[in-house]
Ligand SMILES: [Zn+2]
């Protein structure tokens with residue numbers, strides 16, 4: 054099967070022919086129909102996230118049709134439409150049992166060390182990013198990395214709910230629990246930030262202030278429900294947010310890029326009792342500094358991991374929002390391409406030209 058293979062940072066992915074093992078035990082073989090191109094994939098290419106070496110299939114926002122299942126699979130069957138999620142869970146650890154499968158501490162969704170690799174390129178083992186690897190015609194993954202969805206739904210849009218939309222909408226609804234009438238600021242309006250804007254709109258926030266350096270993204274944010282747009286090129290975004298909220302600041306500020314100075318601005322733009330929710334992936338050695346006076350009384354700072362998802366519940370739920378017209382997914386897909394367009398998709402993402410690029414397979 055054809056797949057886009059990553060080897061090292063600052064180099065384009067190459068399209069290669071890989072071999073795929075048969076599904077064993079609780080594994081499922083999925084014919085990929087569509088995959089979103091997410092910032093977390095790009096973070097390997099730009100060197101933001103470290104890679105141990107060896108070939109890896111990136112991509113984790115995949116959707117497709119089940120082709121075959123291992124002998125112990127119970128949740129899906131051949132022909133089912135499925136969405137993959139990188140929050141593969143064990144179902145038995147303390148976090149899973151406590152209702153937080155997104156924080157699962159037992160990684161059971163890969164074969165583990167020493168076992169034969171699921172994917173091979175000639176005589177080399179190939180790693181799947183997030184144990185998914187959706188930049189490939191076939192995905193061989195654990196059933197706990199998948200959820201079955203209604204076959205009526207379009208797979209190219211459903212794919213986006215597997216990561217970016219799940220993360221953003223979930224950050225607003227699950228992690229921050231934005232309440233009707235509250236005020237919100239969102240720093241960064243890529244796929245995740247736009248999904249936070251949508252989550253805040255679904256939660257009936259009274260004010261949703263979008264902040265970004267690109268005017269094109271601010272326009273997109275408005276079309277997804279932002280009530281106000283602040284260009285970070287026009288000086289002090291924090292001052293602009295305070296002005297828009299009559300000096301009060303916002304009840305919720307979200308960081309959706311992964312930059313230390315934006316985390317600081319999130320904290321500085323909070324109202325009394327407000328909450329800063331950090332969604333972006335920061336470099337591992339990032340240091341956040343801010344003056345203590347910037348913290349208003351009883352403010353909270355929290356991180357959000359994959360939108361605090363219970364994805365087997367949340368992905369179908371968010372797709373219901375789509376069906377009801379409350380979640381805009383059609384508009385999230387700025388561009389469609391093929392697997393061969395992967396490097397162009399990364400370029401467009403870096404240039405801020407797209408909400409999401411989606412790659413389609415036959
Ligand atoms: Zn992602």
Ligand SMILES: [Zn+2]
Nearest residue numbers: 143146149157
């Ligand atoms: Zn677990």
